[in-house]
Amino acid sequence: xxxxxxxxxxxxxxxxxxxxxxxxxxxxxxxxxxxxxxxxxxxxxxxxxxxxxxxxxxxxxxxxxxxxxxxxxxxxxxxxxxxxxxxxxxxxxx
Numbered sequence: 001x002x003x004x005x006x007x008x009x010x011x012x013x014x015x016x017x018x019x020x021x022x023x024x025x026x027x028x029x030x031x032x033x034x035x036x037x038x039x040x041x042x043x044x045x046x047x048x049x050x051x052x053x054x055x056x057x058x059x060x061x062x063x064x065x066x067x068x069x070x071x072x073x074x075x076x077x078x079x080x081x082x083x084x085x086x087x088x089x090x091x092x093x094x
Contacts, residue, residue: 009070011061017077020050025076032080036087044084051081 007018024047026032036044051058058078065071 005070005073007070007073009068010074013057014061014074017051017054017074020047021073021077024080025073026080027072027076032076032083036080036083039084039087041088041091044088047084048081048088051077052085055081 007021008015010018024032024035026035039047055078058074062071062075062078
């Protein structure tokens with residue numbers, strides 16, 4: 001994460017994602033891509049497993065709360081999870 005926002009301002013339903021946000025919520029595409037490339041397949045699988053099933057809930061939250069200061073970090077995490085799945089597919093030759 002790029003700064004020290006208080007992510008506990010997110011709804012409690014997303015608090016378990018805070019450690020993932022701290023690691024994966026990177027707004028810069030180049031930096032995020034470098035993180036994806038450096039990550040192991042297992043790390044990417046864990047990221048997607050934790051976030052992927054919750055993408056609809058994250059999107060719904062962002063649609064209603066995009067004005068909140070911490071909302072973009074949840075969005076960046078969702079973006080990282082989608083990119084993790086794409087990277088995994090690419091590594092598998094799909």
